Amino acid sequence: MSLCFCPSPPAAHASGYTSLTPEQKMAAEAWRTVDSTFLDRTFNGQDWFKLRQNLVKAKYESMEDAQDSVTNMMSKLGDKYTKYLPPAKYQSLVDTATGTLAGVGVEIATNSDLIPCVSDVEPNSPAMKAGLLPKDVFLEGDGAKFDKTSTPVDVALRLRGPVGSKVGVTVLRDGTKIDFIIERQTIKVESVRSYIAKENKQVGVIRIKSFSGTTTSSVKDAVLELKKKGATSILFDLRSNPGGLLPGGTETASLFLEANKPTLFVVSNKGVIDAQETFVDGFDTETNLVILVDHNTASAAEVFTAALKENGRAKVVGEQTFGKGIIQTIRELSENNGGVAVTVARYETPKHNDINKSGIAVDTSTDVECPKDDALACLPSDLL
Numbered sequence: 001m002s003l004c005f006c007p008s009p010p011a012a013h014a015s016g017y018t019s020l021t022p023e024q025k026m027a028a029e030a031w032r033t034v035d036s037t038f039l040d041r042t043f044n045g046q047d048w049f050k051l052r053q054n055l056v057k058a059k060y061e062s063m064e065d066a067q068d069s070v071t072n073m074m075s076k077l078g079d080k081y082t083k084y085l086p087p088a089k090y091q092s093l094v095d096t097a098t099g100t101l102a103g104v105g106v107e108i109a110t111n112s113d114l115i116p117c118v119s120d121v122e123p124n125s126p127a128m129k130a131g132l133l134p135k136d137v138f139l140e141g142d143g144a145k146f147d148k149t150s151t152p153v154d155v156a157l158r159l160r161g162p163v164g165s166k167v168g169v170t171v172l173r174d175g176t177k178i179d180f181i182i183e184r185q186t187i188k189v190e191s192v193r194s195y196i197a198k199e200n201k202q203v204g205v206i207r208i209k210s211f212s213g214t215t216t217s218s219v220k221d222a223v224l225e226l227k228k229k230g231a232t233s234i235l236f237d238l239r240s241n242p243g244g245l246l247p248g249g250t251e252t253a254s255l256f257l258e259a260n261k262p263t264l265f266v267v268s269n270k271g272v273i274d275a276q277e278t279f280v281d282g283f284d285t286e287t288n289l290v291i292l293v294d295h296n297t298a299s300a301a302e303v304f305t306a307a308l309k310e311n312g313r314a315k316v317v318g319e320q321t322f323g324k325g326i327i328q329t330i331r332e333l334s335e336n337n338g339g340v341a342v343t344v345a346r347y348e349t350p351k352h353n354d355i356n357k358s359g360i361a362v363d364t365s366t367d368v369e370c371p372k373d374d375a376l377a378c379l380p381s382d383l384l
Contacts, residue, residue, distance in 0.1 A: 020056060023066035026337045027055040030070045030084060033331045034077075037344045039269045044078035051076070063337065074340070080151065081328050082343050090339040092160045093330060102163040102184045106132060107209060108152035109240040109296040115148050116155045118171070119240040119296070120209075120372050122187065130182045136171035143168070152242055160184065191215060191244075194222035196229050197376040203384050204231030205375050208241055211248030211300040219252050223284060233288040233384050237375040239318070239368055243299025246327060253307035255282040256289060256314070262350040263307040266327065269344060289314035290384060292375055293360070294368040298322035305360055306349035317364045317379060325356030 020028060031052045051073050060066040071084045085093065095102075105125020111117045118136040121128045138146045141158040159167055161184050169180045191210045197203040204226030206219060223234060243249070250263045257263070257278045266274040291305050291314050302321050308314035327345040332338075348354055370377035376384070 021060065022335065023060035023063055024056050024058070026063065026333060026335070027058070027060075027066050027070050027073075028052065029333055029337075030340055031055055031073065033333070033340050034074065034082070034342055037269065037329060037331070037342045038077065038082065039326065039343045039345060040077070040079065041269060044076060046076050067338070070340075079343050080149075081326065081341060083341050085330070085339045085341055087336055087338040088161075089157045090330070090332065092157050093339075093341075095160070102165075103156070103160040103187050104130070104132070104167065104169070104182045104184060105187050106159070107240060108138070108155050109242070110152065111135070111137060112295075113148060116146055116150055116152050125187065126182050126185050130180045132169070132171065132180065132182075133173065136173050136178075138169070139172055139177065140170040141167065192218035192222060194226055195373070196226065196231060197235070198374055199376055200384065201230055202232045203235055203376055204229070204233070205235045205237055207237040207372065207375065208252075208301070208304075210241055211244035211246075211252065211304070213245060213248060215244075215248040216251040216255060220255055220283060223255075223287070227287075233290070235375055235379070235384065236289065236291045236314075237372070238291060238297045238301045238305065239294040239372070239375075240296040241298070241301035242296065243301050243303075243324065246300050246303065249300035249303035250276060250307065253304045254278045256284055256287075256308060257282050257311055258285050261307075261311050264303055264350070265348040265352060267346050267348065285313075288384070290379070291316045292366070292368070292378055293318040293321050293362065295319055295322055295359075298324040302355060302360055303347065303349075306353070306355065309360065309363070310350040310353075315364065315383075316360065316362045317366045317383065318362055318368045319365060320361060321355070321359040323355050323357045323359035325354055 055069060067086055074082055074084050104127040105122035106118050106127045107120035108116055109119035116138045118132055118134050120134055121132055138155050141155055144158050146155055163186055166181055166183050169182060171178050191212055192215060193207045195205050197205055206222050253263055259278050259281050261278045264276040293305060293316060305316055309316045325347055326343045328341050329344045330339055330341050367378045
């Protein structure tokens with residue numbers, strides 16, 4: 001998911017607004033935020049102003065009742081990425097973006113049946129100690145059931161919570177249901193890992209699990225360290241990378257591009273195009289680069305991939321990427337009422353390709369099931 005976080009806007013003082021109950025104000029604020037930012041100006045064919053009228057006239061018994069009504073309203077927009085975030089879920093997303101969260105220590109992707117599954121398990125994490133394994137399929141978590149309509153984010157939000165609290169998880173492994181009770185702990189998010197390939201000491205591998213505000217500096221440091229160890233080529237492993245913060249993708253790609261190269265075109269809900277390009281030469285414009293992707297490589301990870309591929313800077317191998325060419329913003333609601341995630345724009349690649357729901361084609365199809373600590377094993381021997 002490509003995200004940006006925005007604080008709550010100043011409270012509106014439209015006529016009659018002050019006469020609303022706190023619950024009605026919360027519902028009206030959520031509607032107003034979506035109204036001003038949502039990409040699809042047809043609102044999926046809904047009578048959008050009628051929905052607002054219903055929201056602010058309703059008599060709510062509690063704030064939870066109002067939150068349920070906002071959730072129902074947003075479900076009618078036909079965009080699974082546009083949704084209401086209750087306070088706990090909103091804070092969980094903020095904590096994830098800032099690298100401070102309590103969870104169980106698993107990387108979540110979708111399998112070939114489009115159901116969320118364990119992609120990787122953090123070393124020494126609560127999940128590893130409990131016995132979760134890669135390819136375990138999530139069936140339930142914290143009381144919620146999961147299926148092919150669920151996203152990795154849906155599962156992640158259920159697995160996170162206060163430090164020391166426990167979460168029940170049910171997975172499917174080789175046809176057998178297995179139940180776990182796992183204690184949440186503070187997880188240090190290490191989104192960039194690097195190593196010298198086992199079979200070729202001239203290949204340095206950089207695995208990027210997600211893009212954040214620190215990814216660019218981490219990748220630069222990793223490249224310099226790998227070169228000190230003798231690497232002459234770099235393999236980026238972006239398998240199961242769901243994206244993250246959009247600037248992390250463009251800025252990291254810029255490390256390897258010459259000046260005045262296009263990286264991204266962002267199209268707003270008003271049709272305004274923001275053309276983004278590099279301003280100076282990156283610190284490394286010559287090292288041979290290869291990017292390994294799979295069907296779970298999405299959003300900001302696709303931005304990074306397309307920027308390097310379409311500028312002729314890297315070869316892309318693996319399998320067709322996910323195809324998420326839209327951008328979300330997370331807006332906080334006032335009075336600690338959580339927030340809303342809203343699709344606010346779409347993007348095009350440097351060659352003006354719209355990859356939404358189609359993905360990025362690879363230059364060479366390869367296996368993507370090799371171990372996460374041996375990405376070179378996925379590539380044909382003559383590719384690097």
